[in-house]
Amino acid sequence: MANVETKQLTEAQDRFVAAWGKMGTAWGISRTMAEVHALLYITGEPLCTDDVMERLQISRGNASMSLRALLEWGIVERVHRRGDRKEYFQAEQDVWVLFRAIVRERMKREVDPMRASLYEIRDLTEDRVSKDAKDPALVAHNKRLDSMLEFLETMEKMSASFVSPAGRGLQAAAKILGFVGGGRAEPRPSSPGGSTPDSEREAG
């Protein structure tokens, strides 16, 4: 039987899971959550809570929490099997859809609140400046705040256009600019259209 192959496959998957988990921590995502996602992604097929627990050697609580968080991020979806009461989970398979979902969530969670704070903070000193711009320190301070604010707003708008329903802005740009497809001569044996497989139904 394909025993050797299966072992190799498992090992490769485990390594992928580990690498992804490590990267997750650097981005403020818990290791386990990233690992669960990696497992679902690389496996491709729907897994249930017990599968995840066993494969990753984690507790039920942890698996449940991580899966729910992934659902909230919109990068994993529930799948039901006829005649089976268990819930199964499947990861989004299109990397670009994945990327857009992540950008959308992070914007919502981190940039938007930051922007709101910045407005508040500016209001603490603003009126005084416009009334009678005498204190140079205050003026300079507000100029810096405004720069940052304008930057965040630009990011906001750009990301919104990347993430919009029709919004494949970045992906389209990547293609137009020639960033996608046969760049460096790294041996790549198969799947020429690999980055956006059509064999995938959109998540949701």
Added chain:
Amino acid sequence: MANVETKQLTEAQDRFVAAWGKMGTAWGISRTMAEVHALLYITGEPLCTDDVMERLQISRGNASMSLRALLEWGIVERVHRRGDRKEYFQAEQDVWVLFRAIVRERMKREVDPMRASLYEIRDLTEDRVSKDAKDPALVAHNKRLDSMLEFLETMEKMSASFVSPAGRGLQAAAKILGFVGGGRAEPRPSSPGGSTPDSEREAG
């Protein structure tokens, strides 16, 4: 005296520092490091280790570590004062330069290693596939790996173009696409050209 104004200014700065620090943690940067950067940015002028310690109420060791890390990231630079043995530190003031530096560093630290891992992992199973593509699980697995790899490479190339010496790709695009400048009718009293002051020397 401008006592009221100064108090307001200090409070606004403290709030900015806190907000920035909070955001930092969500991005895998230690809170203190982000706070030190925020302080230097919003202050605008060079501060020494003791200034930072006092203002942020942190230990000498912590301040020293954080400042050095910021130097390594290339978003803060050393400044020396004539007739003063202390070192002073000043933050990059152009938000776009700051952003590019951050993208560059994160790519280098997180994406590149990930990409390297992915290549290794693919090699674990690859030869078998190209030799005799019989196991569908293996084929599918490698297709997913390739998708991810191609995605990371696209990102790599795009970010490289944003970060290159002449590379103001993203910033230029933002302007061309009309993302920069008077979008929403939020009251903005001053500094029309705020986001790209010409007063920048490249960091590093």
Added chain:
DNA sequence: CAGAAGTTTCAGAAGAAATTGAAAACATCG
């Protein structure tokens, strides 16, 4: 409705990361 199968919650345990503080190393000056 009772029982079975599955999922979620949460207080405490375990683990990871950040921080301190004091000693060591370093640099500059007279």
Added chain:
DNA sequence: CGATGTTTTCAATTTCTTCTGAAACTTCTG
């Protein structure tokens, strides 16, 4: 060279996050 002021290092400690496991809860089935 030794005195003096500055920066770096790192083991111990504190703080924060994540994980566990068992109980509570929900949903389905006969």
